[in-house]
Amino acid sequence: MITVTLPTKIYNIEIKSGLHQEIGGLVKSVWKPKKVVLITDQQVAKHYLNDTVSQLETAGFEVLTEVVPVGEQSKSLATVSKIISEMATEGFTRKDGVVALGGGVVGDLSGLVSSLYMRGIPFIQIATSLTAMVDSSVGGKTAVNLGEVKNIIGTFHQPDLVIIDPDFLRTLSQRNLVEGYGEVVKCSALEGGEFFELTGRITDPVGILTNATELIQRSIGFKADVVMKDEKEQNLRRILNFGHTFGHAIELLGHGELKHGEAVSIGMVRISQCFENIGVTQKGITSEITDRLLAVGLPIDSDLIGTDEFLEHLKNDKKNDGKQLNLVALSEIGLPIIVPKSLESIPEFLNS
Ligand SMILES: NC(=O)c1ccc[n+]([C@@H]2O[C@H](COP(=O)([O-])OP(=O)(O)OC[C@H]3O[C@@H](n4cnc5c(N)ncnc54)[C@H](O)[C@@H]3O)[C@@H](O)[C@H]2O)c1
Numbered sequence: 306m307i308t309v310t311l312p313t314k315i316y317n318i319e320i321k322s323g324l325h326q327e328i329g330g331l332v333k334s335v336w337k338p339k340k341v342v343l344i345t346d347q348q349v350a351k352h353y354l355n356d357t358v359s360q361l362e363t364a365g366f367e368v369l370t371e372v373v374p375v376g377e378q379s380k381s382l383a384t385v386s387k388i389i390s391e392m393a394t395e396g397f398t399r400k401d402g403v404v405a406l407g408g409g410v411v412g413d414l415s416g417l418v419s420s421l422y423m424r425g426i427p428f429i430q431i432a433t434s435l436t437a438m439v440d441s442s443v444g445g446k447t448a449v450n451l452g453e454v455k456n457i458i459g460t461f462h463q464p465d466l467v468i469i470d471p472d473f474l475r476t477l478s479q480r481n482l483v484e485g486y487g488e489v490v491k492c493s494a495l496e497g498g499e500f501f502e503l504t505g506r507i508t509d510p511v512g513i514l515t516n517a518t519e520l521i522q523r524s525i526g527f528k529a530d531v532v533m534k535d536e537k538e539q540n541l542r543r544i545l546n547f548g549h550t551f552g553h554a555i556e557l558l559g560h561g562e563l564k565h566g567e568a569v570s571i572g573m574v575r576i577s578q579c580f581e582n583i584g585v586t587q588k589g590i591t592s593e594i595t596d597r598l599l600a601v602g603l604p605i606d607s608d609l610i611g612t613d614e615f616l617e618h619l620k621n622d623k624k625n626d627g628k629q630l631n632l633v634a635l636s637e638i639g640l641p642i643i644v645p646k647s648l649e650s651i652p653e654f655l656n657s
């Protein structure tokens with residue numbers, strides 16, 4: 306178990322194989338019986354919805370289920386408003402709760418629903434994808450996209466509890482498993498040391514599964530420490546965005562072809578190479594990161610980088626100050642820094 310201690314909230318992240326059979330009891334350990342809306346997507350629902358509903362009902366909760374279509378398209382205001390209107394029809398009050406059962410899409414969407422309904426009601430995350438287990442279920446960033454802009458509508462709203470059972474990974478597709486591993490490599494490069502050595506020993510997707518619990522604990526342990534120091538991303542938390550400035554732009558421009566973790570993988574390699582070329586990043590680091598990503602089959606390059614549309618998307622990065630981009634670089638493995646750059650300088654930077 307990892308505990309996240311913030312100025313206005315303390316919550317636990319329970320990580321253990323087999324927890325999917327203890328959901329009712331775990332939820333009851335933090336909430337009195339009440340109404341809950343259980344939000345999931347169609348794919349996760351096929352495997353886990355009935356059992357989760359039955360566990361929650363046995364524990365005394367009254368459950369409304371909301372099953373959204375699979376994929377990034379469900380991170381939309383239309384989905385938020387549909388769910389919120391059904392909660393209102395069902396008489397949900399401020400004392401009731403939202404439970405996310407799914408990957409990062411369901412988690413980001415449910416988090417936003419819970420933070421908006423009646424100006425904020427309690428929220429629990431049950432992470433079922435690797436991305437959710439190593440990253441999105443923790444830290445309280447909630448979001449939906451608006452048209453072509455990624456995560457532009459969102460809040461910080463921390464959960465009351467995070468449940469992570471690596472057994473859920475057994476039904477996850479290899480592509481989604483590998484995608485989530487992109488964020489693991491990110492955390493390992495940011496932290497360095499034994500964590501980076503561990504990702505260096507993973508030579509294929511099977512290695513992700515056999516080391517899943519340790520990879521989850523290390524990634525979430527690292528992220529939780531950063532979030533505890535800077536919950537609202539005023540400063541340090543920006544490092545968790547390594548690879549995302551370019552990554553989010555190509556994820557959106559790919560119109561669903563690139564999954565989030567794949568786009569981040571490409572984003573990390575390109576930003577790292579550019580910083581290596583101008584002497585900010587120590588020589589050899591890009592190839593160490595690239596080796597880890599290629600080992601599991603993650604993509605490391607995209608033609609979308611550098612196009613006019615790409616440059617246009619960079620304007621929406623949430624780390625920007627006015628016209629200035631704040632890019633995350635690694636001066637060495639384990640030593641992230643923020644490097645300001647003007648938008649105008651990016652074409653030259655990309656060709657450095
Ligand atoms: N809030 C944050 O801090 C944060 C961090 C990282 C990523 N994100 C967001 O998360 C999203 C990506 O998350 P994702 O990769 O989990 O995508 P996702 O939620 O779309 O899940 C990927 C796919 O896996 C399926 N799935 C999930 N769990 C499963 C299981 N156990 N068995 C079978 N299928 C399963 C889903 O149905 C979906 O088809 C992006 O929108 C990204 O922006 C947010």
Ligand SMILES: O=C(O)C(=O)C[C@@H](O)[C@H](O)[C@H](O)COP(=O)(O)O
Nearest residue numbers: 440444446455456542545546549623
């Ligand atoms: O938790 C954070 O902080 C992160 O930046 C984690 C990222 O992996 C994640 O993709 C996050 O949703 C990106 O947020 P955004 O603020 O760049 O939209």
Ligand SMILES: [Zn+2]
Nearest residue numbers: 488549565569
């Ligand atoms: Zn991410």
